Amino acid sequence: MNGARVQAELTWVDGCFRPGVEIVIGEAGRFESVVMDSAGPPTHPGMAVLPGFVNAHSHSFQRGLRGRGELFPGAAEDFWTWREAMYELVESMDATRLRELARSAFREMRLAGITTVGEFHYLHHLAGGERFGADRIVLEAADEAGIRIVLLSAHYTRGGFDRPLAGGQRHFDTVGLEAYWESFDRLSSSLATNQSLGVVAHSLRAVPMDEVVELHAEANRRGLVMHLHVEEQRQEIEACRSATGATPSRLLLDRLQPGPECTAVHATHTDPDDLQAWLDRGCGICLCPLTEANLGDGFPDRVRMLGRHESVSIGSDSNARISMLEELRMLELSHRLHSEQRGAWRDADGRVDRVLLDMATTGGARALGIDAGRIAAGALADLVLVDLGSDSLQHVDPESLGAGLLLGADQEAIVDTCVGGRWGVPDH
Numbered sequence: 001m002n003g004a005r006v007q008a009e010l011t012w013v014d015g016c017f018r019p020g021v022e023i024v025i026g027e028a029g030r031f032e033s034v035v036m037d038s039a040g041p042p043t044h045p046g047m048a049v050l051p052g053f054v055n056a057h058s059h060s061f062q063r064g065l066r067g068r069g070e071l072f073p074g075a076a077e078d079f080w081t082w083r084e085a086m087y088e089l090v091e092s093m094d095a096t097r098l099r100e101l102a103r104s105a106f107r108e109m110r111l112a113g114i115t116t117v118g119e120f121h122y123l124h125h126l127a128g129g130e131r132f133g134a135d136r137i138v139l140e141a142a143d144e145a146g147i148r149i150v151l152l153s154a155h156y157t158r159g160g161f162d163r164p165l166a167g168g169q170r171h172f173d174t175v176g177l178e179a180y181w182e183s184f185d186r187l188s189s190s191l192a193t194n195q196s197l198g199v200v201a202h203s204l205r206a207v208p209m210d211e212v213v214e215l216h217a218e219a220n221r222r223g224l225v226m227h228l229h230v231e232e233q234r235q236e237i238e239a240c241r242s243a244t245g246a247t248p249s250r251l252l253l254d255r256l257q258p259g260p261e262c263t264a265v266h267a268t269h270t271d272p273d274d275l276q277a278w279l280d281r282g283c284g285i286c287l288c289p290l291t292e293a294n295l296g297d298g299f300p301d302r303v304r305m306l307g308r309h310e311s312v313s314i315g316s317d318s319n320a321r322i323s324m325l326e327e328l329r330m331l332e333l334s335h336r337l338h339s340e341q342r343g344a345w346r347d348a349d350g351r352v353d354r355v356l357l358d359m360a361t362t363g364g365a366r367a368l369g370i371d372a373g374r375i376a377a378g379a380l381a382d383l384v385l386v387d388l389g390s391d392s393l394q395h396v397d398p399e400s401l402g403a404g405l406l407l408g409a410d411q412e413a414i415v416d417t418c419v420g421g422r423w424g425v426p427d428h
Contacts, residue, residue, distance in 0.1 A: 004421065007042045008049040009388060010398055013375050015354045017048060017401050025381040029193075029420030033377050046389050048401065050357070051373050052115025052382030052417055053324040054364025057227070057265050057286045057315025060138060061098055061123050063105040064089050066320055079233050079295045087168030095129055095137055102138050106145035108322045110425040113384035113414045117147055118315065118368045120227060120265070122154035122172045122202055124183070132183040134171075143192045146426045148382065148419055150368040151187070152227050154200035155180045155207050155215055161243035172202070177214055194420055198369065203229040204240055204248045209255060216256050225261050225369040227286070228252070232266035232297055249274040258283050263313065263367045268297045275301050279308045284367040287359075289330035291317035302335050302344060309345065309355045313363040325414075328356040328406050353402030383418040390415075 004025050011021035013034065022038035023031060069085045109117055119142070124132050135153065142149035156172040159165045165173055174180040188197055199219040201207040207215070212228075219226045231237055231248055240248045249270050252258060263284035267275055278285065287300060295318075305312050314327050332352055335344035345355045361373035372380040386405065387393070390413040396404035405413065416423055 005040075005043060006049060006383070007038060007040055008044040008047045008385070009042055010048040010401065011375065012048070012050040012357065012402070015351075017398050019398070021375075023049070023375060025421040029381050029422070031375060031377050031379050031381050034375055044385060046387065047415070048386040048388055049375075050113075050384050050386065051361045051375050052384050052419065053113045053360045054116045054118075054313070054368065054373050055109055055114045055316050055324065056118045056263070056313035056364040056367045057288055057317055058105065058109075058117050058119050059121075059123075059318060060102040060105040060117075060119055060141070061089070061093065062086060062318040062320075063101045064093075064097070065318065079297065080235065082295055090123060090168040090171050091127070093123070093126055093171075095126055095133070098123070098126060098134055099137050099141050102141035103144050105319050105322065106142050106147045106149075107425060108319075109316070110145060110147055110417050110419075111414070112323050112325070112411060113417055114316075114322075114324055115148055115382035115384065115417050115419045116150070116364065116368065116370065116372055117142070118150045118152055118198070118227070118364070120152045120154060120200055120315075122156050122200070124174065125171045127171075132186075135183065135187055139187070139192070139195055142195065144426065146419055146422065146424075148194040148370075148372070148380070150196050150198050150225075150370065152198040152200045152225075153180075153184055153187070154202045155211065156202045157207055157211070158205075160205050161239050172206075177211060177218075180215075181218070196370070198225040198227065200227050203236070204251065205236055209244070209251055212252070213255055216258070216262075220261060225263065225367065227263045227265055227367070230264035230267050231270045232268050232292075234269050237269060247271065247274070249278070253277050253281075260284070260366075261369075265315065266292065266297070266300070268292060268300050270301065272301050272304055275304045279304060279311055282311070284311050284313055284363070286313045286315050286367060287331060288315040288317035289327050289334065290321050290323075291315075293330055293334065294318065294320050299335065299338050302339070306345065309347070309358060310363060310366070312359045313367040314359050323411055324360050325406060325409060325411060328360055331359075332356060332407065351402075353406055356406050357402065381418065381421040384414060385416040385418070386413050387415045
């Protein structure tokens with residue numbers, strides 16, 4: 001539907017739902033114009049339209065773990081026991097299975113209103129396949145699902161601060177920076193429309209600090225975003241301190257000098273002063289509420305992030321459940337429980353919906369280095385369409401629609417998505 005006119009009953013612009021907003025999508029798949037107070041007839045009566053959601057952190061292959069590892073016959077388990085199940089999945093993976101899982105995850109994201117995914121990709125090699133062959137399979141799966149993808153290609157060279165790669169980890173091995181960049185450049189030369197690349201150092205336990213510094217310098221030279229797993233687990237913090245004398249955040253802040261190009265994923269157990277330093281330098285923080293809850297990770301420091309919510313993005317991470325509405329709902333409601341207060345993620349006007357939707361749209365776009373997540377002339381024409389007549393949104397007035405959608409609506413309220421001006425989710 002390139003060159004199309006879109007006018008829903010209500011449109012999310014400038015932090016609220018407004019009637020009479022006419023959107024024109026240009027041939028290049030970007031918004032050509034956005035006109036307020038249009039007198040034209042609606043093209044989507046009974047509907048609301050929002051910027052497409054941006055999923056800033058996904059491991060699509062982990063879609064194959066859904067429902068597995070949820071029996072606990074012995075002692076309670078944690079991230080580290082879950083990780084062993086993930087390694088077992090990796091060892092059994094072939095090209096057909098990876099394509100099926102990635103395509104299924106990306107298609108499910110489209111149905112959940114997600115139009116862009118940041119795929120934090122470290123499963124590079126499959127048994128019996130060519131080296132780095134999995135990278136191309138994931139990109140092809142994204143193209144088949146019609147989702148915009150920023151493939152965040154992960155450098156990964158060791159199994160821990162004091163140990164080599166072992167078992168399933170060998171499928172992640174990028175050997176060294178020369179091999180990493182050679183693979184990166186091969187991918188870069190053959191990207192499809194709606195595809196781009198970013199840089200990842202998986203974590204400090206998986207990449208030596210000197211290589212993280214080199215990787216960051218080259219990413220900066222190329223104008224690329226860089227993501228890292230940071231302090232999701234206390235055990236990793238203690239292992240880093242034992243091996244280096246400092247926490248991961250302290251090392252990264254002191255040696256990397258990160259800025260807006262960097263996103264720290266999780267930061268669940270980051271020291272409050274270090275978290276403030278990440279934010280003060282303009283870095284992004286990506287939270288993954290459903291996965292962090294599923295793994296029992298803990299609570300990030302909401303107070304430090306609240307005043308800088310524009311730097312916060314949201315990811316589906318393990319894809320145990322794919323729903324941006326539920327990610328945002330979990331973030332708000334879990335912190336209400338934790339703080340024993342309502343309105344946990346509110347702005348200066350007391351608005352929760354505005355903060356949460358910013359995280360799911362412009363926050364994610366910022367983290368991925370793309371001009372999406374907003375309905376404005378020149379931005380990428382990515383939209384999500386919501387049925388105002390759905391059972392879960394009946395009797396919700398326009399002024400309360402944002403909160404009603406995020407805190408009370410079922411997934412079925414989302415009826416379509418548009419990526420680069422093209423509506424509809426491709427069939428299997």
